[in-house]
Amino acid sequence: xxxxxxxxxxxxxxxxxxxxxxxxxxxxxxxxxxxxxxxxxxxxxxxxxxxxxxxxxxxxxxxxxxxxxxxxxxxxxxxxxxxxxxxxxxxxxxxxxxxxxxxxxxxxxxxxxxxxxxxxxxxxxxxxxxxxxxxxxxxxxxxxxxxxxxxxxxxxxxxxxxxxxxxxxxxxxxxxxxxxxxxxxxxxxxxxxxxxxxxxxxxxxxxxxxxxxxxxxxxxxxxxxxxxxxxxxxxxxxxxxxxxxxxxxxx
Numbered sequence: 001x002x003x004x005x006x007x008x009x010x011x012x013x014x015x016x017x018x019x020x021x022x023x024x025x026x027x028x029x030x031x032x033x034x035x036x037x038x039x040x041x042x043x044x045x046x047x048x049x050x051x052x053x054x055x056x057x058x059x060x061x062x063x064x065x066x067x068x069x070x071x072x073x074x075x076x077x078x079x080x081x082x083x084x085x086x087x088x089x090x091x092x093x094x095x096x097x098x099x100x101x102x103x104x105x106x107x108x109x110x111x112x113x114x115x116x117x118x119x120x121x122x123x124x125x126x127x128x129x130x131x132x133x134x135x136x137x138x139x140x141x142x143x144x145x146x147x148x149x150x151x152x153x154x155x156x157x158x159x160x161x162x163x164x165x166x167x168x169x170x171x172x173x174x175x176x177x178x179x180x181x182x183x184x185x186x187x188x189x190x191x192x193x194x195x196x197x198x199x200x201x202x203x204x205x206x207x208x209x210x211x212x213x214x215x216x217x218x219x220x221x222x223x224x225x226x227x228x229x230x231x232x233x234x235x236x237x238x239x240x241x242x243x244x245x246x247x248x249x250x251x
Contacts, residue, residue: 191211
């Protein structure tokens with residue numbers, strides 16, 4: 001029977017010699033040693049075992065799972081090993097799906113922030129869900145579904161944690177129960193403003209009204225300010241906010 005040196009076995013299998021050494025350390029193979037020089041010698045049986053490990057690693061099965069899989073002596077044990085791997089894979093899949101949903105969330109907010117230089121415009125109706133200001137922000141599992149929002153009626157400010165309808169699915173079901181109000185925002189003029197450093201709601205409102213009126217809109221309170229995102233460093237942030245102002249008319 002032909003024997004292969006480690007670099008030959010690695011070339012046949014398409015894996016690295018270091019991977020072969022690692023699999024040997026984990027007990028998957030026990031190659032012979034050349035009595036003259038101590039080099040490892042791999043037979044066909046060793047190659048089959050290495051191929052089996054490499055195949056299952058290629059589908060992200062961990063070495064402990066592979067070990068359990070190959071330790072089984074019956075179909076029931078084999079099925080149990082696959083079931084365990086399925087549970088881990090399902091959890092990894094669900095985590096990956098959420099990560100992609102989070103990417104979609106950030107893309108939506110980045111797209112809104114990119115409207116910084118766009119002319120003020122009347123927005124289509126949007127539904128928002130309002131939560132107590134600190135309830136969601138202190139919960140890491142509420143991110144990134146929620147953002148900061150301020151309702152301003154000309155005299156008082158009401159601060160909320162805000163979730164837009166298209167982001168509601170990102171919020172764990174038990175957190176949705178703390179919703180205090182949901183509002184359909186219709187008949188508002190939208191403008192995106194940017195501020196450097198500390199964020200001030202009144203400054204954002206003033207900038208929003210100035211731009212809307214310069215574009216020929218007649219706007220008034222009540223209005224909303226929604227935080228979109230920050231760019232720059234922690235020490236020198238640039239904050240993007242969307243201001244929604246009640247539309248009264250157009251000149």
